[in-house]
Amino acid sequence: MKSRDTSVLSKQDARKVLFIGNINQALSGAVSISKDSFEVRSNMLDGIDAAAGGDYSVIYVVISTVPTKLKSALKVLRNVSVKSRIILLSQMYEESMAAELAAFSVDGLRIADDYLICPIKSEQLFAPAEANYTLAPQTSRAAVDVDYFYDARLMQLEKLATTDELTGLKNRRYIREFARQIILYAGKQKRRVTLLLFDIDNFKHYNDVYGHPTGDEILKQAAVLMQRSCRPHDIVGRVGGDEFAVVFWDDPKKLLNAQTDSERRFTMAEHPGEAIFIAKRFRSELSKAELNLLGDEGEGILTISGGLASFPRDGFTVQELFKRADEALLEAKRSGKNRIYLVGQEQSDIEDIG
């Protein structure tokens, strides 16, 4: 183990924490924090004002606090608080933006050190501040072994907790939590969300006849094909043995930036129209996929059965959406497989989208 380079460490006497944003939105459970070392500002202007006049070891910023000019605001925050660790707090559907911001640098200085996905627990807010030292920002993490390995382990654990190991897709836990959050968001923004549940027809047969390694390869290839068929911000996950889920949602930033009709079509989901289009495209791609591991019969034999349900048309909660989509999926299977059903207002309105 390398010896610790003390030049990058500074003893932290006042472990003050500044929280910028709606704290109730970010934390799970009751908020019970001592006010001695913890300050809250509800908006970014006050946050910057406080940071400029204070000496905080950690500054948390809820991304949604700053509806516009977030990058500019973070640059200023970094400018006035060079020695603080700035941690972004984002909802799941903001994760890509949070990651992008955390990687952004100005003049060699990152505007944010890290990000966390909400909701988080109160005690997590103080975790970085409880160390006996403060890592100076922008310092090479390899110079301080403990922090480096801790962060690496933490990242690994987080990935394992949300990712399906076989396919690399999001797992059931992530999909359900993401769907819950995006439905809340969509409800406030008057947008729609569509859930697709599908599984591979006769998958058990492939496992039994060709073996589990072949079955695993089929799942992996189906995962890749589905991801390619979807829009970049849609969330694809594996929620069961051979069962997959896709959450189609409208990223408002992509909607704003769309210039042409094709871009608008790509970004704006006329729920569930766009989801139906993507599901059909996926079925088409799957039918053309050459699966050599299935021998001479490998081409064009894979089919799926699926069920689509939309918020708010078919349900108002994630539980309701999953239930309705699952009912449509079962109906598709009962009706002969190799089809995707869309839920209508009534059970009898289930429609075969082809």
Place this chain on the structure above:
Amino acid sequence: MEERCPCNHLRAIVIGSLTDSFVRNVMELLDNYEVESVLCEDIYWAVGRLNNSDLTEALLIGRYEHLSGQKGRFFEIASKAGYVCCCFSDSHWDFGQEQLSVLKSAGGFIVNKAEDIEKVILRLLASDKGRTSAKKTNGSSFNRDEFLTTKAELDALLGG
């Protein structure tokens, strides 16, 4: 009329972009009157500057729509730091009752002609000349009653 009077105390922060002719004109005006000024691209940068300055009198200038964000919270922060907000608006803008109230309470005002900015600067310089001490005073020392016209308009906008 252009007075060239060196100023030891008056400072200004202009908020906006040099692509805006209004901003360019204001910066040129301040330069002509030898008022030390900085340009900030938005209110976040301006707030970052507020704590950096050791000022006796300071002016914040920018378009109303750029300064009035977050329900006018910027006006309050600026006022607390001893700044006077001079907002410019040359078009019909939904001023927002809440933001206007905050602006008024914070001692700021709106001008709707670019040439009025020069009058503001001149009046501030005149009040600055009358001061004997260079030390920072509590709050702004210039006489806001000189801006009765704009204040009256502001009151009219607020309906009070």
